[in-house]
Amino acid sequence: MTGNHQTLALALFSAFIAVTLGITTWVSRDRHGSAEEFYVGGRLFSPMENGFAIAGDYMSAASFLGISGLIALFGYDGLLYSVGFLVAWLVVLLLVAELVRNCGRFTLADVVAARMRERPVRIAAGTSSVTVSVLYLVAQMVGAGSLVALLLGQSGEAARAWTVIGVGALMVIYVSLGGMRATTWIQIVKAVLLLGGTIALTVLVLLRFHGDFDRLLLTAAERSGHGAAFLAPGLKYGGDWTARCDFMSLGLALVLGTAGLPHILSRFYTVPTARAARRSVVWSIGLIGGFYLMTIVLGFGAAAIVGPDAVRASNAAGNTAVPLLALDLGGGAGSTGGTVLFAVVAAVAFATILAVVAGITLASSASVAHDLYASLRRRHTDPRGEVAVARFAAVGVGAVAIGLGLLARDLNVAFLVGLAFAVAASANLPVLLYSLFWRNFTTRGAVWAVYGGLIPAVALVVLSPVVSGSPESLFPAADFQVFPLQNPGLVSIPLGFLAGWLGTLTSGERPDEAKHAETEVRSLTGAGAA
Numbered sequence: 260m261t262g263n264h265q266t267l268a269l270a271l272f273s274a275f276i277a278v279t280l281g282i283t284t285w286v287s288r289d290r291h292g293s294a295e296e297f298y299v300g301g302r303l304f305s306p307m308e309n310g311f312a313i314a315g316d317y318m319s320a321a322s323f324l325g326i327s328g329l330i331a332l333f334g335y336d337g338l339l340y341s342v343g344f345l346v347a348w349l350v351v352l353l354l355v356a357e358l359v360r361n362c363g364r365f366t367l368a369d370v371v372a373a374r375m376r377e378r379p380v381r382i383a384a385g386t387s388s389v390t391v392s393v394l395y396l397v398a399q400m401v402g403a404g405s406l407v408a409l410l411l412g413q414s415g416e417a418a419r420a421w422t423v424i425g426v427g428a429l430m431v432i433y434v435s436l437g438g439m440r441a442t443t444w445i446q447i448v449k450a451v452l453l454l455g456g457t458i459a460l461t462v463l464v465l466l467r468f469h470g471d472f473d474r475l476l477l478t479a480a481e482r483s484g485h486g487a488a489f490l491a492p493g494l495k496y497g498g499d500w501t502a503r504c505d506f507m508s509l510g511l512a513l514v515l516g517t518a519g520l521p522h523i524l525s526r527f528y529t530v531p532t533a534r535a536a537r538r539s540v541v542w543s544i545g546l547i548g549g550f551y552l553m554t555i556v557l558g559f560g561a562a563a564i565v566g567p568d569a570v571r572a573s574n575a576a577g578n579t580a581v582p583l584l585a586l587d588l589g590g591g592a593g594s595t596g597g598t599v600l601f602a603v604v605a606a607v608a609f610a611t612i613l614a615v616v617a618g619i620t621l622a623s624s625a626s627v628a629h630d631l632y633a634s635l636r637r638r639h640t641d642p643r644g645e646v647a648v649a650r651f652a653a654v655g656v657g658a659v660a661i662g663l664g665l666l667a668r669d670l671n672v673a674f675l676v677g678l679a680f681a682v683a684a685s686a687n688l689p690v691l692l693y694s695l696f697w698r699n700f701t702t703r704g705a706v707w708a709v710y711g712g713l714i715p716a717v718a719l720v721v722l723s724p725v726v727s728g729s730p731e732s733l734f735p736a737a738d739f740q741v742f743p744l745q746n747p748g749l750v751s752i753p754l755g756f757l758a759g760w761l762g763t764l765t766s767g768e769r770p771d772e773a774k775h776a777e778t779e780v781r782s783l784t785g786a787g788a789a
Contacts (some may be wrong), residue, residue, distance in 0.1 A: 269599055271606030276429065278448070279613065283433050283441040297438035297646045298365040298625050298761035299528040304443060306535045310542020313526050315446030317517075318345075318453055318550050319395075321419065322417065323608055324402050326551075327584075329514025329674075330558020331570050334479070334489035336496050337558055339506070340677070341551040343513025352540045355518045357696050360527040360536035361781050367524050367687060368620075368630040371694045373781075375702040375772040378634045385630030387686040388521040390713060391679055392623030393659055395520070396616055398675035400664025402427060402578060403612045427661040430616040434624060435650040439529060442504040442617045449486065449614035454550060456607040460581070461553040463588045464560035472556075479562035489562070501743045511678055512748030516680025519687030522622035557581055564588070575731075576674070582608065616660075620653050623714055627652035666733060677746055678720055685712030685751035689759045694778075697763075704763030711758020712751055719747035 295301060304312065322344065329337035363369030368384035400423045433441060468475045476490055483489040496506035517523060527536040561570060561580040564587050573579045582604050586592060589600030626651035690708040693700045719742045720726065726733050728740030744750075 261719045267602035268605045271602055272609050275452075275606055275610045276613070277444045279433065279610075281447070282444050283436050292644055294365070294629070296437070296440070297649065298621075298629070299525070300439035300443055302529060302531050304529045306530060306538035307542055308443070308447060309526060309530050309535070310541040310546065311450045312443045312446040312529070313523065313539060313543035314546040314550070315448075315450035315453070315614050316526060316618040317547055318450065318524055319399060319402075322550065322554060322576045323453060323611055324581055325398075325576075325674065326554050326563060327558040328570065328574070328580040329495075330555065331561035331565070331580040332381035332567050332577045333495040333560070334483060334485070334559075336494050336506075339496070339510060340513065341554055343510055344517070345544075345548055345551045347514050348514065348540065348544045351523070352517045352544065354692065355385065355524070356536045356540045357533040357540075358525055359691075360530070360533045362695070362778060363524075363528065365525065365528055365629050366626055367519075367521055367691060368626070371392070371690055371705050374494055374694065374700075374778045375705050379588070380704060380705050381630040381634035383706045384687070384690065385626040385634070387682075387709050387713045388626035388630070388662060389623045389656065389688065390717065391519070392521055392619045392626070392680060393656060393663065394622075394679035395522070395619050395676060396656070396660035397663045398679065399612045399616045399619070400660055401675060402487075403609065404664065412554045417453060423661055423664045426612060426616060427657040427664075429613055429789045430620045431653050431657045433613075433617040434621045434653040438646075439525075439621060440623050442614075443529060445617055446614045448600075449610045450546065452607050453611050454546065455603055457557070460560075460585060460588065460604065461556045463514060464556050464564070464584070467564065467588065468561075475556070475563055479559040482566045483562055484567070487766055503713045504749055505744050507744060508744055508746040508749035511752055512677055512681035512684050512746055515688055515752060517682035517683075519683035520680070521626060521683075521687070522618045525622045525625065526618075537565075547708065557584060560584055572610055620656055620660075623656045624649040624652040627656070635650065674745075678725070681748035681751060682716045682748050684748060685716040685755040686710075687712075687754040688752075693756075693759050693763075699763060700759070701763045701766040701768050703766035703768065704759045704761075707762030708755055708759025711762070712755025718753035719751060723747065 264621040282340070302319065304592055326337065326340045326344075329340060331337070333609055335761045359367075359370055362373055368381045368387055371384055372380045404420070404423050406688045433445065459516065464475070465472070468478070480486055480489040485494060488494055496502050496509075527539070530539055531537050558580070561584040567579065570577055570580045570583060582601055585604035586597045589597035591597050629647045632648045632652075686709050689712055690705050693704065693708060722741040723744050724732055724740050724743070726740070727735075727737040729735065732740075742750075
């Protein structure tokens, strides 16, 4: 990329970072250090504000960079991610949002611990939440590294590493100083920027083809080298039984995973009532739905205008398809329009990453402090001390995410998020649904449900082609692959539900009817909710 690209994009990066750090500083001046202020921003956000923040939290680098790249490379099969990410919100709206808001205070573990023995449940749920958050953070780090490597060209490898470290440092600052209030406003600003940038690119792509979407698809298929197969199922997930099972596994993980993501669940606590939580989800579905429809246009637009070969040459996983599309739409490399549009899109993508990592880091540090630390010192826990632990935890989570982000730098970010969704659906969703809807669910069942989904999901990823056994894996020189699927959801999600059921049947303990009745009334009516 030319010096103009670098200068303008870096200037826009710096401007966004300056604005968000200003928001963080401004918000941190007014905080009073309480746990409620740090974790949920005092529950003062309106449904519209929270809806924009949820959208900002959810529309990550996986959506903007990863999905468009997968569509550009694999056509129809890349659409699975757009459809799965959107359909997942129906599960959240119908089964989770209001009930979680009424039953909990800050984290997923609050919902389960309301009717169980607290310590084992909180330790299990906290461990699972941190694992999911770290996996999700790795995807954002990889997206940031790919973006800066594209921007800086030959010096990209070193810059990619320093970018991952820089993003990790910034997310720690956002969370440590501003807590949920600053994180929310950063996400709102980011959502507006991302939607604005995506609308502009979508309009430009459609204008290039005079509004003829059919012509856009036919051109994309022609340039792909696959012809009509590019627009039909099976290019990536067709063929043998392994690929077909991978397709089903990924779809299951995407549809069920959102309801188990800690940073999404924590957003329902930032509004004052359950009704506001439901309205927040309605707002977010509208924003997210429009966005994912536009990623379809951008993905096929990148295939038709840039071409899959050029996308692969820039980044084998397709993470840079949208910035390359913006460069071409603006007039090509070296043109003023191309430079400006490329820089704007790169800055918006970078803003997306910073906002999402802030939300995930806050959720994971809250799990460490409110669930793991507080469960060990429940009788002696001071709310201010708990918040201090959360700030320190943000540093630790950031360090782990930086290390794994450097390791996974060549994988597609949407694919990495798919793994996080699989772990969330395997470990968090079974215990959440059982706790809300099964009267006889016990403490042992809750612990078994979490570990029965978490351990198989992580183990199957380690033993899959993602980690070893193929040229595209994390360790291409090694081969300890045993599990044939890239996504473990098809196996690990049923195991999580099965483990919770078996744990309950074999526990021998009698459920506390009074606690269940109290939880049921609170979840359905909001009476006594925090």
